[in-house]
Amino acid sequence: MIFFDKVTKKYSDDSFGLNEVTLSIQPGEFVSIVGHSGAGKTTLLKMLLIEDRPTSGNVFFESVDIHNLRSREITMYRRRIGTVFQDFRLLPDRTTYENIAFAMEVIGRPDSEIENDVPHVLDLVDLSTKAWHFPHELSGGERQRVAIARAIINQPDLLIADEPTGNLDPVNTYEIVQVLKRINDMGTTVLLTTHNKGVIDSLERRVITMKQGTIIGDDPKGKTTMM
Amino acid sequence: MNFFESIQRVFKWGTIGFLRNGTVSFSAVLVTTIALFMICSTMLANFFLNGTLRSLEDKLDINVYFSVDAKEVDILALKAKLDRSQEIAKTEYVSKEQALEEFNVRHKDDELTIQALELLGTNPLSARLNIQATSLDKYEGIANGLSSGSLVGAEFKDGFIDKVSDNRLVIQRMNNLINGVRRAGSILAIVLLSISFLIIFNTIRLVIYISKNEISVMKLVGAGNATIQGPFIVEGIMYGVVATIITTISFFPITLYIKNHTQDLYGGIDLYSYYIGHFFQIFFILLGAGILLGCLSSLLAVHKYLKNI
Numbered sequence: 403m404i405f406f407d408k409v410t411k412k413y414s415d416d417s418f419g420l421n422e423v424t425l426s427i428q429p430g431e432f433v434s435i436v437g438h439s440g441a442g443k444t445t446l447l448k449m450l451l452i453e454d455r456p457t458s459g460n461v462f463f464e465s466v467d468i469h470n471l472r473s474r475e476i477t478m479y480r481r482r483i484g485t486v487f488q489d490f491r492l493l494p495d496r497t498t499y500e501n502i503a504f505a506m507e508v509i510g511r512p513d514s515e516i517e518n519d520v521p522h523v524l525d526l527v528d529l530s531t532k533a534w535h536f537p538h539e540l541s542g543g544e545r546q547r548v549a550i551a552r553a554i555i556n557q558p559d560l561l562i563a564d565e566p567t568g569n570l571d572p573v574n575t576y577e578i579v580q581v582l583k584r585i586n587d588m589g590t591t592v593l594l595t596t597h598n599k600g601v602i603d604s605l606e607r608r609v610i611t612m613k614q615g616t617i618i619g620d621d622p623k624g625k626t627t628m629m
Numbered sequence: 630m631n632f633f634e635s636i637q638r639v640f641k642w643g644t645i646g647f648l649r650n651g652t653v654s655f656s657a658v659l660v661t662t663i664a665l666f667m668i669c670s671t672m673l674a675n676f677f678l679n680g681t682l683r684s685l686e687d688k689l690d691i692n693v694y695f696s697v698d699a700k701e702v703d704i705l706a707l708k709a710k711l712d713r714s715q716e717i718a719k720t721e722y723v724s725k726e727q728a729l730e731e732f733n734v735r736h737k738d739d740e741l742t743i744q745a746l747e748l749l750g751t752n753p754l755s756a757r758l759n760i761q762a763t764s765l766d767k768y769e770g771i772a773n774g775l776s777s778g779s780l781v782g783a784e785f786k787d788g789f790i791d792k793v794s795d796n797r798l799v800i801q802r803m804n805n806l807i808n809g810v811r812r813a814g815s816i817l818a819i820v821l822l823s824i825s826f827l828i829i830f831n832t833i834r835l836v837i838y839i840s841k842n843e844i845s846v847m848k849l850v851g852a853g854n855a856t857i858q859g860p861f862i863v864e865g866i867m868y869g870v871v872a873t874i875i876t877t878i879s880f881f882p883i884t885l886y887i888k889n890h891t892q893d894l895y896g897g898i899d900l901y902s903y904y905i906g907h908f909f910q911i912f913f914i915l916l917g918a919g920i921l922l923g924c925l926s927s928l929l930a931v932h933k934y935l936k937n938i
Contacts, residue, residue: 491842505850508850509851
């Protein structure tokens with residue numbers, strides 16, 4: 403599904419975001435990418451989200467080189483990916499319901515479908531009672547669940563979660579990880595970046611370890627090998 | 630989803646953004662109001678200026694003094710002839726008796742002059758025609774024509790006209806002043822309009838800068854450029870509409886105040902009546918300007934955030 407072919411991101415002669423990374427992810431996989439700060443995890447995701455371009459190498463999504471896509475095609479490509487960030491990135495002037503509905507509105511889904519689907523997803527992330535709250539009225543864990551709900555409402559092919567538990571306490575961290583596992587069990591490919599050892603060890607899924615822009619480990623039933 | 634539903638959604642998002650971002654909307658409306666205030670002030674100042682200049686122009690005229698033995702019937706015949714000239718707007722006949730009355734009124738506090746006149750025993754003043762041209766630049770030609778006799782005609786004998794007083798120097802200077810003031814007014818209007826646009830553009834650019842994280846989120850969930858730009862343009866329209874309402878309402882007391890304090894000074898120019906009489910015209914001009922400035926500013930300001938890398 404996803405193939406990184408010798409992808410390099412060079413910032414200066416001695417500074418690499420990624421250094422000849424080659425990586426393949428199959429449909430339906432749950433892959434965790436671990437590493438210390440500056441290992442290249444976020445850079446890897448930026449390449450996949452076309453938020454940044456590689457200095458060399460190619461990134462393929464279902465055999466298509468995504469960095470050769472035209473503007474309109476990039477928009478359509480991004481609709482196939484759900485994203486969850488450490489800082490939640492919710493729209494502050496919209497309620498929980500409206501934040502989730504927005505993801506459906508931008509792709510032109512009619513109001514009837516929105517009214518049908520959003521409540522189901524709110525149930526899935528256990529936020530039915532908070533549908534009309536604004537982000538500033540929610541806890542960190544609740545905001546992250548809204549972000550996850552928004553990311554999955556359009557049934558994306560891939561869910562990217564970049565340090566989703568970075569700002570959360572252990573209880574919320576556990577809940578978020580369970581939600582992600584549930585989503586993966588329903589067939590969505592999940593790509594998770596984290597430096598939380600406990601999360602990785604509890605998942606028992608594929609773990610890719612990065613250091614200084616390169617992959618130093620790829621364990622199919624991973625315990626983290628960093629530190 | 631059809632086009633109409635898409636437009637509905639864009640307006641909904643824009644309205645939600647306008648209402649829920651109260652502080653930001655207030656700032657943008659305030660700045661837009663100031664800009665529209667400048668535009669409206671320019672329009673009214675232009676009217677006021679033109680009115681003042683016209684009242685000054687109305688005070689200019691050419692005075693044709695006739696010889697003491699000129700007959701009234703001949704003077705009136707000349708008046709009728711001049712009235713048919715396309716360069717002459719108006720002629721006024723002042724008889725010898727009327728001239729004497731005016732003289733007595735003008736010098737009523739000057740007893741010596743009045744007594745001197747009475748000692749003469751006869752009316753030394755002559756009849757005259759006051760002539761006003763259709764425009765300031767016609768006075769010179771009329772004065773020349775009267776002095777040379779080309780405007781008068783051969784049917785009137787030599788010496789019929791005693792003197793032509795045309796205040797040429799005053800008229801020329803007034804002409805230069807009026808043209809200069811009008812030119813300066815036009816330049817000032819262009820400068821103020823440009824400043825208005827820059828003020829609105831920079832404010833809205835700031836508003837959109839504050840929203841740049843939201844724009845990035847919209848892009849990440851797959852919103853197209855039109856979907857992202859649309860609500861900001863709607864907000865720009867709303868800034869313009871609200872600012873127009875505030876500006877037009879505020880000019881009611883302002884024009885009334887100006888009227889009360891200047892009407893006697895500047896020849897009866899009633900700014901308040903002009904504002905009331907042209908209210909809808911002014912309103913729609915301001916509305917168009919406000920909406921155009923708001924939309925254009927939003928479009929330009931959000932554009933830089935739409936480029937995919």
